[in-house]
Amino acid sequence: MIKDLPTSKAKILAQWAGVVLTEIYDMELDDAFIVVKLKQLAASIMFEFIDEVLQCQSSLKTEVCFGAKNEDPRTMIPPTRLTRAGALGINPFYPSPYHNQKGSISADLIILESRLEPVSKTNLFAIIEIKFQNDRIKDQQFKSYERLLKESKEVKQTKYGKSNNYSSKGLVKGGCISLFRYPEDKALVRGEDKEQSKSQQGCRKK
Secondary structure (H helix, E strand, O other): OHHHOOHHHHHHHHHHHHHHHHHHHHHOOOHHHHHHHHHHHHHHHHHHHHHHHOOOOOOEEEEEEEOOOOOOOOEOOOOOOEOOOOEOOEOOOOOOOOOOOOOOEEEEEEEEOOOOOOOOHHHEEEEEEEEEOOOOOOHHHHHHHHHHHHHHHHHHHHHHOOOOOOOOOOOOOOOEEEEEEEOOOOOOOOOOOHHHHHHHHHHHHO
16 A cells, blocks of 8 residues: 555655554553454544535534634535545554644534534534443543533623523524443344343333
C-alpha cells in the first residue's frame, strides 16, 4: 500500500506509523486493552460508513472532537462532513478526531438536532459514550461533557433567544449525556436465554 503512494506521503506515513508503534510498545498494553480499542474502532467505522452512505447527512456522528476550549469541530465540503486528522490526508486509523491537543473532547457518538447543518454546539442534541467490556468509565470524561453541554446551552440561548421554546423560560440544558455499555446494555432479542437476561439485569444494578 505504501509503495503506491507519492514518496513524500509514503515517508510521512512510515514515520508516523513508527512513532505510533513505538508508543504502543512502550505502554506495555495487555490484550484486553487492545481488544477494547479494536472494538471501538470497528464501531466508529460502522457509524462513519453509514454517514458516508447518506452523503454525510446522518444525524449520528462518530468521533466528534471539540477543542480544548470547546471549539466546534472543523468541517469540510459539504459542511456536514467532519474534518479528520492524518498526515497530508493519510490516516490508517480513520476516522480519527481532528483536534488532538490536551484537553480536547472526543465523543464516541453524538446525535444532531439537524442533520442538514454542520456539527456545532448549537446543533447538539445528545452525547453518547460507548464503553465495551474491560474499558474504564472515568468521571473526568463525563465532567468534560457536562461543561461542553453547559456552554452549548449558553450559545443556543444566544442564537435563538430564551423565549424560543415551549416554556419561554430558556433552556434547561444544552443536551443529554448517555452511557451505553456493551454487553450490559445490549437489547435482548426473542429466544435468548433467561439466565442471560438475569445476568444483564444484575450488571445494570451494579
